[in-house]
Amino acid sequence: MRIYHFALLMAVGSPLLATPSAAGDNPAGTSSVTVIVSALASTKSVVKLYFYNVRDKFLQHGGYAFMRVIQPGGQQQVTLPINLPNGEWAVAITQDTNNNDKLDKNFVGIPTEPYAFSNNVRPKLAAPDFNDCKFVVSGPKVVNITLNK
Template sequence: MQVARCFNWYAGLLLAAWPVAGPVASPRPSVTVVVSALASSTSAVKLYFYNVREKFLTKGGYAFMRVVQPGGQRQVSLPVELPPGDWAVAITQDVNNNDKLDKNLMGIPTEPFAFSNNVHPRFAPPAFDECKFTVAETGTVVRISLTH
């Protein structure tokens, strides 16, 4: 009886420590952002990703930011893992390498910039809904041409 009790305790311990297969997490959808018509093949390109409409283009309102070096090319391609949902991207290129977006007296950028969906604002910054794209599956490609 003592042996059986010891065996049961040991078997219970092993089963408790045995890894249990849980639900397998599916990989996040992959998006590739292709930015063309760069003003410089050496200046940093900054991509700001937004997923909250009310925070679009606000200072610090982006979900995350990536800096890409063109490496002598006039086009950059950036694979990004984004969770499903609506996203918008704002892009700048720091041609004078001062780590900020230079603007004129009216607040209009004097360095190249762009938005997803190739939105070209005229008199005011674009709205999130104009720039948004939906991430629903793997393999989404967002092509953006920089405005000079």
């Protein structure tokens, strides 16, 4: 069992890593998805969205398919319209409230900065499973996620 160590969120490598577009070169196999993250802890600190489409790589170091960084611009929520290849996806989100470019954790590895997962999964003692967080992309979709403060 993966312990709540949230070695999870972000043993993700360089969080500002530039990644290719999720849409790829096959627009027919993609769908428009809008991810809305609400209840931000800060209207100024960046929000990082990590997109996963491989079950065994979920929350693993560098296991995300791609990530995006959004500046809230004074708003309490951010919206990310994106094209995703059809299939199963899960999203992990963090907000870097002290702008040190990493997810801060306490001495036992629990995040001390806001985080969230697709399907608004609220883990208690262990990191969530891909199956709990996944959503199926097969046409236009809106994914609403509330940040844990």
